[in-house]
Amino acid sequence: MNQLNVPLSRRGFIGAAGAVGGALALAACGGKSTPPGAGAGPTASGAGTAYNGPNVTLAFWNGWTGADGDYAKQMVSKFNSETKNVKVNMNVFQWADFFQKMPAAVTSGNGPDIAVMHIDAIPTQAAQRVIVPIDAVANSLKLNQGDYAEAVWQGGIYQEKRYGIPIDVHCLGLFYNKDLFEKAGLNADKPPTNKDEYMDALDKLKSKGIQGSWVSPFQFTGGLMYQSLLWQFGGELFNEDVTKATWDSEAGVAALTWMTDLVKNGYSPKNVGQDADYVALKNSRNALNWQGIWQVNEVTKLTTAKIGLAELPKIGDKGGVWGNSHQFVLPRTQGSDQNKVEASAYFVNWFTQNSADWAKSGKVPAVEKQAESSEFTSIEGLQPFAKEVPDVHFPPAVAGISDAMTAMYDAVNAAVLGKSDPASALRSAANKASQILTQNKKKYG
Template sequence: MALDGCDRSSTRSGAQGNVITLSFWNGFTGGDGTYIRKLVDDFNKATPHIQVRMNAYMWIDLFQKLAGAVISGQAPDVAVMHVDDIPTNAARSLITPIDEVARALGLEASAYTSRVVWEGGVYRGKRYGIPLDMHPLGMFYNKAVLRKAGLNPDKPPRTGDEYMAVLEELKGKGIQGHWVTPFLFTGRFQFETLLWQFGGELFDPEGTRATFDSEAGVRALTWMVDLVKKGYSPANVSQDADYIALQNGRNAFNWNGIWQINGLKDVPGLEWGAAPVPRIGTQDAVWGNSHQFVLPRQHSVDPARQEAARTFIQWMSQRSLEWLKSAKIPVLKSVAESAEFKSMEAESQFARQSEYIRFPPAVAGIADAMLMVEKAVSQGVLGRASPEEALKAAAAQATQVVQHNRKKYGA
């Protein structure tokens, strides 16, 4: 949804009188679009000398449009992208280093809730992103289903043993408690979470070889496959059926993204809770991602526009509490420790995972290789190959992809 057109005749000219008009692009076309639009409106009211015109596109369209805009000299002044998209766009010179902006705003690692989110905006030793939020996987649970099965609806399981004991209890009552899907949402995210919990990694530190077919990877995918084989999950679960089943009382647990919070709030009469993903493996870990501010490359540098863009980023960052209502968790410690955020019950549960949220490696073109992870999960969950076979074949393909991308983007 394009919220406003990009009038480069005004934005390129810098100031119109005493007003600078900035162009801001993002991919917030879902429920979070309402929140970002309100924040931009509030900024425009608060800063009459700087006005922001926002365009929101589907994420996949955003990157295609950004490439064309940069090449033609029509790039937006500020944009937002996911942390795992930063390396590719930096390698393509579509965004520029933002170290000076971070220093000018006095941003330091110690102010953030997670080392990973602060370092997530760095590619090849240079900062390209300033964190806005994190949005991890977590566990939703149906309190009514647990109560009906004679279980404590206010004490969700935290360990692997506790989790399996509850699933077994539910199975005895005819309830398949955890539905496993073969899709990105949320099968792949669950696999990555479990891989890290069992001590594995997706790729080697240099991003030259896939390693998700390790013993840890096999244990992770086997755990998921066994839920189907042993009857804790139905087979061939369709996209989002696990989430819908939670709402309909057909399952008890759903590992899903924090972005589902507001949807559950709108379900009449649903008794639900949120909690961190249980520690199934040997250590705490959970999949997550982050939206970060970036500066697209311009054909010419205008100091006044740079200062205006910095003002906008700072203003938005300082008002992240309003943004968190769109179902995100804070990246700044000051916000995470505030009474206002702690009163956001479900979001606070997801935020308990902040210190051990994990991102894919900062490697250009990594999204191409991650498709192979998704393929392995699908093959395993659907029973088309054993976990070992599915992971081995996918890892070999993923290694070819990352090696090709090293040549494409430079080692």
């Protein structure tokens, strides 16, 4: 079932938050059940740089709908044309459908040989034994921690075992409307880099009747903006062992208050609709938008407005950028086909070694030397995002984490819409999330 023509959803970059950690992902296998063939994971005796075994066909599942799916389809076609003894058949689903189908398919023995997931999905799927540890595959590919940013490398690890092989990083950046900057007398080649510069730009824009920084009350992009600010103000989403939500800290309240003050002081409309902040940017009504890398390809092709791209400004004292990562995983299968394991390792190695091609879909290669290559640096618009990678934070590697995160997104929504003050909204949400974490500990172990 190929759905490459389904329009790209911005919210698809994390996947269906509830589906990953909740009932949708678990309905097929429930509780702590063990699907067929539950073992320690595959072995991979080959080096991963070649496959010399018999002809095999690999089923490859992912949620890359839209433009990124088109690039993946091109890469798979290229791989198939170059590799005579391995054929990859790619099926693409909406992320919510992906997480509905995967557990049932694995349990029935009809799961794919290779799949792609986001970092925040991996722990839940690992806890449910839908995917298997792949340390042997990572070792056969000679993956080296020094080749990745720390957060990227650690992102594929759950309970001290590697379940994911990093492909890319996708994160927030600053999108700004150069036409509006010029209208307000601002230098269109010098976007704000800190709080003072940001507020100065907003005041100049406001003097020209422009509400310059629209604040979204939704997860995309308000919830992602809030997380970035939380880290910039020195806060954390959870305590060290992820047993308690801590976003109601002083730093967390300061971060959300800064966002709500943008609304109160007239720098943003009071009720911004879903994606309206981004649409307004393109229509020269919003000047500054904390937006995801997945929009780069569109804005660089706009003819109606000139959109600049930059690193997020540091509103706080620290670097902090929301991000996520696609990673290859191996679903559990009935029995163990060593040829398929080694062919899968070869495909994973081939794909990740060609990450500069994949980056054209709007991603930063996970391997740092690839992000520094001329193939990548020549791609228009992506350099600010690559520079941010050292400051990127990922969700913690805890099963069911998306359930707890939903409470935080609800708090951001309530505060930005003026239904609650930031401190009360965050406190209530943190208490709810902490209860969810306790429940999930019992559910997943």
